[in-house]
Amino acid sequence: MDNIKISLIGCGFFGQQLALGFTKVGAKLVGVTDLSIDLAENLASKFGVNAYDDIETLLQETKPDLVLIATPNYAHKVPAMMALKYGCHIFIEVPFSIHQKDCEDILSLANEKKRTVFVGHLLRTLPGLMKTKALLEKNVLGKIMVARANRQRWIDDFQDKKWWKNDVNLTGGKLFNEIHELDLLCWLLGDIGSVYAQSTNRAHPNTPDHHDVIQLLLQFKNGVFASLEMGTAYRLHEWGISIYGELGALVVNFFTSTVTLTLSDGTREQFNIYDEFEADLSLRESGKATQKYNSITSLSPLWLNRAVEIEAEIVLKSLSKNDTNNVLSQGIIDAVTVACAARKSIETQQQVKIEYSI
Ligand SMILES: NC(=O)c1ccc[n+]([C@@H]2O[C@H](COP(=O)([O-])OP(=O)(O)OC[C@H]3O[C@@H](n4cnc5c(N)ncnc54)[C@H](O)[C@@H]3O)[C@@H](O)[C@H]2O)c1
Structure with a gap:
């Protein structure tokens, strides 16, 4: 699982937990982005990777296998569609979207691109x-x-x-x-x-x-x-x-x-x-x-950290085995x-x- 490259979009409270959890179980973080470049740079420096100003440059330069999306609920679709267009698998935080049509559009593009959509139902x-x-x-x-x-x-x-x-x-x-x-x-x-x-x-x-x-x-x-x-x-x-x-x-x-x-x-x-x-x-x-409600600087409790690690392990295993039929997809x-x-x-x-x- 060490060779799965991940990029992160949204470096707030939960994006930080995802970065920690996925890397702890073996993924390689290759780059991050956030509307707030300060937040992105702060997280990037902890992992020794680059922070990017925008999603497209992040995807072009880091070429991840999997993109983690931890933007606010109303802002899941644009990064999801962009990551799929670049041929990446995606992991979207819950809720998948606040509109059924967004989910349908994302799943339809994923189907067309033969990529897997995971939703963080941890x-x-x-x-x-x-x-x-x-x-x-x-x-x-x-x-x-x-x-x-x-x-x-x-x-x-x-x-x-x-x-x-x-x-x-x-x-x-x-x-x-x-x-x-x-x-x-x-x-x-x-x-x-x-x-x-x-x-x-x-x-x-x-x-x-x-x-x-x-x-x-x-x-x-x-x-x-x-x-x-x-x-x-x-x-x-x-x-x-x-x-x-x-x-x-x-x-x-x-x-x-x-x-x-x-x-x-x-x-x-x-x-x-x-x-x-x-x-x-x-x-x-x-x-x-x-x-x-957790703010960007909240500390995540141990139970939630462990839940993220458990779900991350499932996602990485499923990608390693090319098994799209799993509990989060x-x-x-x-x-x-x-x-x-x-x-x-x-x-x-x-x-x-x-x-x-x-
Ligand atoms: N699974 C869980 O139990 C759990 C727990 C907390 C949050 N979440 C989910 O995670 C997502 C993020 O929540 P949070 O608590 O981290 O919020 P947050 O406000 O702490 O972080 C969101 C980050 O996304 C950035 N952002 C917004 N629009 C963006 C865009 N277009 N491109 C790049 N970055 C953008 C913001 O600047 C912010 O830093 C939400 O969907 C939330 O429901 C899930």
């Missing part, structure tokens, strides 16, 4: 979630009836209204900005047939458009009923997914960093989300901490498709049918 790759998926595929719960996901926390009222992370037009709103749980529901349970969604702002009067309570009711094509509740107006933090089948239940609890399988015959099995004590501990501690448009339908449901106050295009 929770999928954690050992406990991979095991959860394998258990569901083994049908341990029998017929699935109902599922419930939530990511509930409190974040103080935003002071800097101009920061892109506080502007719903740039993030796509919380459903897109924190798309992980919706993606896990899609990845674990299959295609969704329809969604009814409602949202409101209860705790952030400085940014009225920024809905801090979001509720989705989902009907899957296989008959499963599910709900997703998320937001930043909840003083009691909760983060997890519960799946109920005819034979038992699987409960993923991110704040205890555990997955618990309870079967109706009385059997109970519990395993951790990580295979390493320190990463599990770090995830457990994250539930207690005061929550806020399959079903990558699904959560955006459902999030777009949910956005429409919020606007129209109607249940919306999901139209999968790919």
Whole structure:
């Protein structure tokens, strides 16, 4: 994996984590760019590579195999299309995009160029979630009836209204900005047939458009009923997914960093989300901490660093083996498709049918 050359577009909070994670597992960083040349130069100096003023020069001069895209949510498409035109594989941070059409255009060009698009759905790759998926595929719960996901926390009222992370037009709103749980529901349970969604702002009067309570009711094509509740107006933090089948239940609890399988015959099995004590501990501690959005200079917690390393290893292995069929390249448009339908449901106050295009 040592010979895979990567370039990075977007050197903010998460771009820096990606550069660290991908190089730690063997990729060779060959160049970086950012709208802020200071940020790009600062990161480049840490790796002894060049910083570039613009994307095209970066691609022409560094000729990477894989381009990592960690620009803000609204700005994923342009770098993605450019990197594909230059014949590179791409790894795009979540959300894939805030518009379904952008994802379709990117996937269509990737198909034409025979390149792979990876999306950074890193929770999928954690050992406990991979095991959860394998258990569901083994049908341990029998017929699935109902599922419930939530990511509930409190974040103080935003002071800097101009920061892109506080502007719903740039993030796509919380459903897109924190798309992980919706993606896990899609990845674990299959295609969704329809969604009814409602949202409101209860705790952030400085940014009225920024809905801090979001509720989705989902009907899957296989008959499963599910709900997703998320937001930043909840003083009691909760983060997890519960799946109920005819034979038992699987409960993923991110704040205890555990997955618990309870079967109706009385059997109970519990395993951790990580295979390493320190990463599990770090995830457990994250539930207690005061929550806020990460700024460019935020320090990333150990659990998130490890998650990036785990996903990076999967991406590099898949490229080395020329295997495009992997956990970060399959079903990558699904959560955006459902999030777009949910956005429409919020606007129209109607249940919306999901139209999968790919
Ligand atoms: N997987 C995760 O858990 C996770 C965690 C944090 C962030 N993210 C995602 O990573 C992406 C970046 O988030 P962040 O927290 O690093 O934001 P950030 O604001 O810290 O960094 C974004 C950087 O992109 C640069 N940029 C903007 N437009 C650009 C362009 N056209 N060309 C080059 N550079 C450009 C900005 O100058 C900035 O430095 C977002 O999509 C976010 O959702 C994912």
